[in-house]
Amino acid sequence: xxxxxxxxxxxxxxxxxxxxxxxxxxxxxxxxxxxxxxxxxxxxxxxxxxxxxxxxxxxxxxxxxxxxxxxxxxxxxxxxxxxxxxxxxxxxxxxxxxxxxxxxxxxxxxxxxxxxxxxxxxxxxxxxxxxxxxxxxxxxxxxxxxxxxxxxxxxxxxxxxxxxxxxxxxxxxxxxxxxxxxxxxxxxxxxxxxxxxxxxxxxxxxxxxxxxxxxxxxxxx
Amino acid sequence: xxxxxxxxxxxxxxxxxxxxxxxxxxxxxxxxxxxxxxxxxxxxxxxxxxxxxxxxxxxxxxxxxxxxxxxxxxxxxxxxxxxxxxxxxxxxxxxxxxxxxxxxxxxxxxxxxxxxxxxxxxxxxxxxxxxxxxxxxxxxxxxxxxxxxxxxxxxxxxxxxxxxxxxxxxxxxxxxxxxxxxxxxxxxxxxxxxxxxxxxxxxxxxxxxxxxxxxxxxxxxxxxxxxxxxxxxxxxxxxxxxxxxxxxxxxxxxxxxxxx
Numbered sequence: 001x002x003x004x005x006x007x008x009x010x011x012x013x014x015x016x017x018x019x020x021x022x023x024x025x026x027x028x029x030x031x032x033x034x035x036x037x038x039x040x041x042x043x044x045x046x047x048x049x050x051x052x053x054x055x056x057x058x059x060x061x062x063x064x065x066x067x068x069x070x071x072x073x074x075x076x077x078x079x080x081x082x083x084x085x086x087x088x089x090x091x092x093x094x095x096x097x098x099x100x101x102x103x104x105x106x107x108x109x110x111x112x113x114x115x116x117x118x119x120x121x122x123x124x125x126x127x128x129x130x131x132x133x134x135x136x137x138x139x140x141x142x143x144x145x146x147x148x149x150x151x152x153x154x155x156x157x158x159x160x161x162x163x164x165x166x167x168x169x170x171x172x173x174x175x176x177x178x179x180x181x182x183x184x185x186x187x188x189x190x191x192x193x194x195x196x197x198x199x200x201x202x203x204x205x206x207x208x209x210x211x212x213x214x215x216x217x218x219x220x221x
Numbered sequence: 222x223x224x225x226x227x228x229x230x231x232x233x234x235x236x237x238x239x240x241x242x243x244x245x246x247x248x249x250x251x252x253x254x255x256x257x258x259x260x261x262x263x264x265x266x267x268x269x270x271x272x273x274x275x276x277x278x279x280x281x282x283x284x285x286x287x288x289x290x291x292x293x294x295x296x297x298x299x300x301x302x303x304x305x306x307x308x309x310x311x312x313x314x315x316x317x318x319x320x321x322x323x324x325x326x327x328x329x330x331x332x333x334x335x336x337x338x339x340x341x342x343x344x345x346x347x348x349x350x351x352x353x354x355x356x357x358x359x360x361x362x363x364x365x366x367x368x369x370x371x372x373x374x375x376x377x378x379x380x381x382x383x384x385x386x387x388x389x390x391x392x393x394x395x396x397x398x399x400x401x402x403x404x405x406x407x408x409x410x411x412x413x414x415x416x417x418x419x420x421x422x423x424x425x426x427x428x429x430x431x432x433x434x435x436x437x438x439x440x441x442x443x444x445x446x447x448x449x450x451x452x453x454x455x456x457x458x459x460x461x462x463x464x465x466x467x468x469x470x471x472x473x474x475x476x477x478x479x480x481x
Binding site for chain 1: 299351355357361362366375378379383385390393396397
């Protein structure tokens with residue numbers, strides 16, 4: 001367990017000391033959202049209608065953008081090989097990396113989301129559900145994305161390929177995340193959607209580390 | 222199972238099967254098309270344009286069937302390191318992607334006269350579109366590696382992840398669709414289908430399956446022959462670069478027997 005948290009602490013420290021990683025992802029998130037009123041037009045009722053979907057799609061893209069660096073930096077300086085030789089099984093190593101990734105990108109995205117919801121004139125009833133759905137959904141994104149990151153870590157230009165691999169797989173997260181907010185705004189209970197989102201997160205938590213670990217072992221062969 | 226892992230044996234057996242599969246395909250699709258286009262009556266609601274289902278429905282079935290095959294081949298390749306399963310998985314992907322495109326295009330051709338629009342965000346259309354992206358991801362990943370063996374392995378992992386995900390995507394898209402779909406065009410219903418239409422449909426479905434088998438065998442044979450040629454070229458280059466030393470070097474294994 002101490003090894004697990006050592007890796008999490010190391011990754012979080014690395015990300016914070018560089019600073020640019022976390023910051024860039026949030027700026028990308030905000031910038032993408034800013035583009036929508038420019039593209040769609042400033043009518044507040046239209047923006048309110050598309051707010052939930054826009055925020056979720058932008059969060060999805062921001063998470064994918066940061067996914068590429070999950071294993072890459074460690075692979076390039078060789079520390080990934082050392083970590084793989086260390087006492088932790090690859091599956092647990094993947095979990096630690098995902099937790100660190102979520103803490104440094106998922107949490108800032110969740111924190112930024114309500115502010116953007118205000119900018120997009122989202123209905124006040126959706127705010128709490130937006131935060132809850134993103135708290136459940138972003139860790140699932142980190143976990144599913146880790147499979148793609150592990151598969152493409154040895155490729156020189158893996159970034160675009162990573163998005164192509166992972167985006168189709170995360171569509172369920174997007175659907176239930178947005179449905180929960182829409183249901184809350186529409187006066188229906190968001191609970192079933194949130195439960196399904198939680199189910200997706202738990203399924204990803206149980207299954208993705210195996211696939212990522214298999215992919216990592218293949219990449220490190 | 223490893224009895225059939227020997228590429229030379231595979232080449233022999235598949236060469237024997239190939240003409241039968243091809244003949245059966247021509248027979249089934251020919252009969253199916255004739256019965257479907259000329260014998261089956263026109264639909265009382267949709268007129269003649271319903272006849273596109275004889276191509277559309279089998280393609281949609283095959284799109285899923287091929288993905289299932291690809292996932293099984295990937296599992297076999299990863300678990301038993303079966304050398305031909307690698308080849309089979311990679312050979313499946315473009316065929317499946319082609320069937321998916323065919324299903325999407327015929328669906329949209331049918332949608333124009335029926336729904337008045339080329340594309341609706343219908344649950345089935347959307348999930349087939351996502352399936353198409355899964356195929357594209359598989360192909361892109363398999364081709365991204367310099368070493369084809371690594372590419373095949375990485376793609377196999379992706380195929381299995383995708384296979385677990387396909388039902389989840391399907392159900393979530395259904396759910397999303399029932400929430401957002403305006404109810405006007407969603408329900409055409411599935412009326413019980415008359416035998417005069419059912420028989421050609423089944424013939425076409427089986428014909429498409431044998432077509433898939435035919436093309437799969439062709440692609441696998443081409444891949445194995447391609448590897449043989451590559452090995453022979455490498456040997457030739459080796460011989461040229463060391464003209465005297467390599468005369469009694471390591472005996473070149475018959476390329477067809479080498480698994481990679």
